[in-house]
Amino acid sequence: MIGRIRGILVEKTPGQALVECAGLGYEIDIPYTTFFHLPESGQEVTLHTHFAVREDAQSLYGFAAKLDRDLFRLLIKVNGVGPKLAVGILSGLDAQQFIRCVEAKDANSLVKLPGVGKKTAERLLIEMADRIGQLEGQFVPMSPGATVAGGPSSGQAATGPDPREEAEAALIALGYKPQEAAKAISKVAEEGATSETLIRLALRSMIPAG
Structure with missing residues (x-):
C-alpha cells in the first residue's frame, strides 16, 4: 500500500497531479479540493494517497x-460508491462540508453532486452516519489560499488558451452535463479570472456551503 508520497510536483491539471519521487513519476488522481491547494510546479508537495x-x-x-484520504476510504466502502464517485464527492464538497451534510442529514446538497441520485444520497447519509465518528479529532481546517507542503498557491491558470473553456471542460470531466457546466461558468465568469478560480466559484454556486 502506498500511503503517502513526497516529491516534486512536475505538473498539475484539474483532477490529476504528476509527482516525481526518487526518479519515478507518479500520476495521481486528485479531487478539486486538493488541486486548489497544490503549490506551483517545480516545488515540493506531500500527498496522502490510496492505491487501488x-x-x-x-x-x-x-x-x-x-x-480527506481517510474519508475517501470510508466512502468507497458504501454500497454503490466507487473511487471515481468518491473523488467526485470530494471535489464538490470538502471533508468538513461533507461531514456537516451527514450530521444535518442534508440530502439536498448531496444530490447536486454529479453521479449522486436521491437513493445514493440517502444511502450515504445512513451508512456514513455510523462511520464519520472514526474521523473525529483529525480535521484541521485549511485556510483559503493555503498550500500543500508550504508552497505558495499558484495564481496562474492551468495550461489552456481560454480559462472559461478549460473550466467548463473540468466540470464536464467531473460529471456535470455540458449545459450545466457552461451555465455555471457563465454565472461566475470574471474578467481575468483563472480557470482555478472559475472552477472554485462554479462549484460553490452549484453546491453552496451548508
Whole structure:
C-alpha cells in the first residue's frame, strides 16, 4: 500500500497531479479540493494517497489532508460508491462540508453532486452516519489560499488558451452535463479570472456551503 508520497510536483491539471519521487513519476488522481491547494510546479508537495488495484487497472489517488484520504476510504466502502464517485464527492464538497451534510442529514446538497441520485444520497447519509465518528479529532481546517507542503498557491491558470473553456471542460470531466457546466461558468465568469478560480466559484454556486 502506498500511503503517502513526497516529491516534486512536475505538473498539475484539474483532477490529476504528476509527482516525481526518487526518479519515478507518479500520476495521481486528485479531487478539486486538493488541486486548489497544490503549490506551483517545480516545488515540493506531500500527498496522502490510496492505491487501488482492480483486475483491469491500478490507480493512485492523492489528497492534501489525511482526513480527506481517510474519508475517501470510508466512502468507497458504501454500497454503490466507487473511487471515481468518491473523488467526485470530494471535489464538490470538502471533508468538513461533507461531514456537516451527514450530521444535518442534508440530502439536498448531496444530490447536486454529479453521479449522486436521491437513493445514493440517502444511502450515504445512513451508512456514513455510523462511520464519520472514526474521523473525529483529525480535521484541521485549511485556510483559503493555503498550500500543500508550504508552497505558495499558484495564481496562474492551468495550461489552456481560454480559462472559461478549460473550466467548463473540468466540470464536464467531473460529471456535470455540458449545459450545466457552461451555465455555471457563465454565472461566475470574471474578467481575468483563472480557470482555478472559475472552477472554485462554479462549484460553490452549484453546491453552496451548508
